[in-house]
Amino acid sequence: MRTITFSIVLVALFAFSITFFGQVSTPSPGIGIPLGPLVSGTDFSGSYRWLNHQDAGLFTAAGDIADWGGIPLNDAARLYALSWPASRQTVKQQQCMGYVPPYTWMSPGNHRIWEERDPATQRLVAIHYWGQIAQVDRTIYMDGRPHPPAYAPHTFPGFSTGKFEENILTITTTHIKRGWIRANGVPQSDAATVTEHLIRHGDVVTVFSVVNDPVYLSEPMSKTSIVVRQAIAPDAWLYACDDSEQILGRKNDYVPSHLFGQNPFAREYAEKNKLSLLGAFGGRETIYPEFLGAVKDTAAAEAAAKAKMLPSGPQQNSRAPDPTPNDGNIHVFHVTGSVYLLAGDGANIAVQVGAQGAIVVDTGAGKLSEKVIPEIAKLSTKPIQFIVNTSFHSDHVGGNKKLQAVGADPSLTGSFFSNQFADAGQGATILGQQNVQTRMQEQKPPMEAPPSDTYLEDRRRKYHNEEAVEIFPMPNAITDGDSVVHFRRSDVIVTGDIFTTTQYPFIDLKNGGSLQGEIRALNFILDRTVYRNDEDGGTLIIPGHGRVTNEWEVAEYRDMLVIIRDRVQAMLKNGASLEQVKAARPTADFDPRFGATTGPWTTDAFIEAVYVSLKNPPRSAN
Amino acid sequence: MKLIVIVLLFAALLMPSLALAHHSFTATYDTSKTVTIEGKVTQFLLRNPHSFLHVTVVDKDGKEQNWNIEWAAAGQLGGAGVNRDSLKVGDEIVITGNPARDPADQRIRMVTVKRTSDGFNWGFRQGQVVD
Numbered sequence: 001m002r003t004i005t006f007s008i009v010l011v012a013l014f015a016f017s018i019t020f021f022g023q024v025s026t027p028s029p030g031i032g033i034p035l036g037p038l039v040s041g042t043d044f045s046g047s048y049r050w051l052n053h054q055d056a057g058l059f060t061a062a063g064d065i066a067d068w069g070g071i072p073l074n075d076a077a078r079l080y081a082l083s084w085p086a087s088r089q090t091v092k093q094q095q096c097m098g099y100v101p102p103y104t105w106m107s108p109g110n111h112r113i114w115e116e117r118d119p120a121t122q123r124l125v126a127i128h129y130w131g132q133i134a135q136v137d138r139t140i141y142m143d144g145r146p147h148p149p150a151y152a153p154h155t156f157p158g159f160s161t162g163k164f165e166e167n168i169l170t171i172t173t174t175h176i177k178r179g180w181i182r183a184n185g186v187p188q189s190d191a192a193t194v195t196e197h198l199i200r201h202g203d204v205v206t207v208f209s210v211v212n213d214p215v216y217l218s219e220p221m222s223k224t225s226i227v228v229r230q231a232i233a234p235d236a237w238l239y240a241c242d243d244s245e246q247i248l249g250r251k252n253d254y255v256p257s258h259l260f261g262q263n264p265f266a267r268e269y270a271e272k273n274k275l276s277l278l279g280a281f282g283g284r285e286t287i288y289p290e291f292l293g294a295v296k297d298t299a300a301a302e303a304a305a306k307a308k309m310l311p312s313g314p315q316q317n318s319r320a321p322d323p324t325p326n327d328g329n330i331h332v333f334h335v336t337g338s339v340y341l342l343a344g345d346g347a348n349i350a351v352q353v354g355a356q357g358a359i360v361v362d363t364g365a366g367k368l369s370e371k372v373i374p375e376i377a378k379l380s381t382k383p384i385q386f387i388v389n390t391s392f393h394s395d396h397v398g399g400n401k402k403l404q405a406v407g408a409d410p411s412l413t414g415s416f417f418s419n420q421f422a423d424a425g426q427g428a429t430i431l432g433q434q435n436v437q438t439r440m441q442e443q444k445p446p447m448e449a450p451p452s453d454t455y456l457e458d459r460r461r462k463y464h465n466e467e468a469v470e471i472f473p474m475p476n477a478i479t480d481g482d483s484v485v486h487f488r489r490s491d492v493i494v495t496g497d498i499f500t501t502t503q504y505p506f507i508d509l510k511n512g513g514s515l516q517g518e519i520r521a522l523n524f525i526l527d528r529t530v531y532r533n534d535e536d537g538g539t540l541i542i543p544g545h546g547r548v549t550n551e552w553e554v555a556e557y558r559d560m561l562v563i564i565r566d567r568v569q570a571m572l573k574n575g576a577s578l579e580q581v582k583a584a585r586p587t588a589d590f591d592p593r594f595g596a597t598t599g600p601w602t603t604d605a606f607i608e609a610v611y612v613s614l615k616n617p618p619r620s621a622n
Numbered sequence: 623m624k625l626i627v628i629v630l631l632f633a634a635l636l637m638p639s640l641a642l643a644h645h646s647f648t649a650t651y652d653t654s655k656t657v658t659i660e661g662k663v664t665q666f667l668l669r670n671p672h673s674f675l676h677v678t679v680v681d682k683d684g685k686e687q688n689w690n691i692e693w694a695a696a697g698q699l700g701g702a703g704v705n706r707d708s709l710k711v712g713d714e715i716v717i718t719g720n721p722a723r724d725p726a727d728q729r730i731r732m733v734t735v736k737r738t739s740d741g742f743n744w745g746f747r748q749g750q751v752v753d
Binding site: 062064085184 | 646649650664670671674676688690692697723726728729
């Protein structure tokens with residue numbers, strides 16, 4: 001009995017000590033362990049500054065032009081970098097470009113790390129990072145949550161999860177925007193994933209990072225950076241980048257670039273430092289000691305370097321994963337406000353919901369309409385009232401008939417004006433630019449359920465579901481009947497195929513499309529967008545195909561098209577034939593991201609569309 | 623003596639890297655060259671991360687040209703006493719700086735600026751550099 005009483009007292013004292021002193025150093029299983037995974041590891045909290053001794057030669061973490069030795073960049077990345085002039089940074093959307101991991105660790109300014117713990121359990125939920133330059137607001141989730149789906153937006157910091165391996169914090173990051181490996185032109189694509197290992201020794205944290213980039217690296221790139229903890233946190237933590245008219249009078253379809261083989265500064269760094277140009281041009285081979293043998297024959301090395309200034313080898317397919325789920329199911333993603341994305345049935349479907357009936361922008365290919373309809377019904381208690389078609393292409397209008405049938409337009413039902421129509425209000429009203437109706441009706445056989453409410457004006461507008469909705473026709477872009485839709489309160493723009501994240505624009509020459517109209521339409525979209533900070537957030541974009549973005553990806557797409565246009569235009573001026581233009585591979589630096597050698601829209605077909613557009617400009621281009 | 627050198631090197635290593643830009647000046651400008659322009663202010667944008675000064679210059683043929691001058695961050699200029707009222711449209715100024723590598727940009731990285739009417743200036747004292 002005394003033993004039992006003594007034991008109870010002992011347990012009570014132990015519990016008392018936990019409550020008042022919190023001295024549980026290593027909890028044993030079953031005692032004092034909070035719900036959920038228990039994470040323990042090094043505390044990295046503090047204010048840090050980059051110690052750039054190992055990158056001192058780079059000075060600004062950007063380096064000189066064509067200083068790329070030791071970077072395993074592939075041929076496409078090198079061409080991209082050789083085509084890149086620093087003047088590109090004067091383009092409005094490039095001025096406040098964010099920093100991606102791991103490049104962010106090399107940024108000047110302050111870095112702050114702090115822990116977020118659940119107030120009830122003190123469980124480590126997340127580790128936060130704030131980088132002063134570009135206001136990098138990064139959360140590293142430690143609670144085991146999954147990464148978002150592929151069709152979710154990317155950001156410059158990306159989406160990070162972490163775990164402790166002994167005392168090393170290992171971070172896995174996906175959903176990163178296109179950024180820099182080195183800000184002298186070497187890109188890190190938006191298909192890259194990054195693993196970082198943080199190791200702390202006193203006030204020094206070593207960040208060992210590995211970049212896997214299927215688009216622009218030929219093997220994973222590893223690098224270390226060092227940050228040093230500061231005893232006193234500085235008071236300046238903002239960056240507040242604000243873009244401006246850096247070059248007055250510049251047109252919005254001007255994007256500075258060097259034509260292939262014509263970068264006047266390509267040799268400067270190598271010559272200044274008496275290095276082999278081949279070495280300065282980087283590539284996986286420059287990482288390994290055997291490379292020294294390759295540059296012993298200076299004539300051969302020079303010839304090899306010169307060859308790298310121009311596209312060579314076979315045309316490349318995109319190596320970026322397709323974010324579209326092709327599993328036979330419809331995937332719903334809340335974009336923001338009252339707007340949702342439904343992905344999985346061909347082109348993206350956008351749905352706006354509220355107290356009134358739903359507005360649906362594009363109806364997909366129609367193969368999964370039976371699954372699309374119940375998903376919309378889950379979002380909206382009211383039937384579909386309006387359908388807007390951004391184009392007449394079958395992957396955008398394929399579901400028109402079925403979605404229209406389950407909808408209703410109460411603005412017509414019982415209306416004084418509609419008494420003469422037997423079917424007034426039955427089914428959703430389909431809107432589209434007049435040419436969408438015309439093109440659908442002229443197909444053989446005619447396509448089902450074309451728009452009945454058409455427009456030729458520059459702006460069709462509605463106030464629906466407590467939101468201003470604007471529909472803008474975009475002449476001669478993908479076709480002669482494209483539209484973009486702007487949900488203004490939600491601040492979401494649905495672009496149709498004018499912008500995709502998956503391929504070069506499907507410029508349908510036969511149906512009135514043109515490169516000039518496509519670039520003009522992208523600039524129109526960019527004139528309506530605003531970013532939140534450092535080209536992240538703000539106005540969100542639902543593309544015709546691919547993932548949700550903001551203006552950054554639209555600007556990158558516009559820049560790419562302008563650069564390709566200028567290359568083809570330069571060849572046209574020299575009298576190049578279509579076959580000669582194709583052979584010169586004017587898209588070589590973008591092919592691993594957007595190219596296709598097979599399928600319905602190949603790189604060759606795109607180049608032909610560019611060539612023909614420039615040779616025979618549409619009337620609207622004047 | 624040796625000890626002093628080591629201490630100085632160590633101090634340099636630990637010195638806050640405030641003088642590090644967010645983009646590559648060497649890639650943007652030809653820092654080995656300096657040019658001088660004289661003209662009138664057409665616009666002054668006090669911004670982050672860099673301010674911009676637009677200047678109209680009359681060339682030797684009597685034609686007006688726009689020059690685009692990259693200046694320091696708003697906060698950095700504020701620390702040097704430059705504020706949004708320091709320069710007005712129409713002020714006549716003399717600027718020296720590094721020219722852009724792309725001549726089409728007509729762009730200069732500010733090294734010094736001086737207003738001819740009253741001698742207002744920037745870039746002549748320690749720490750007054752665009753970084």
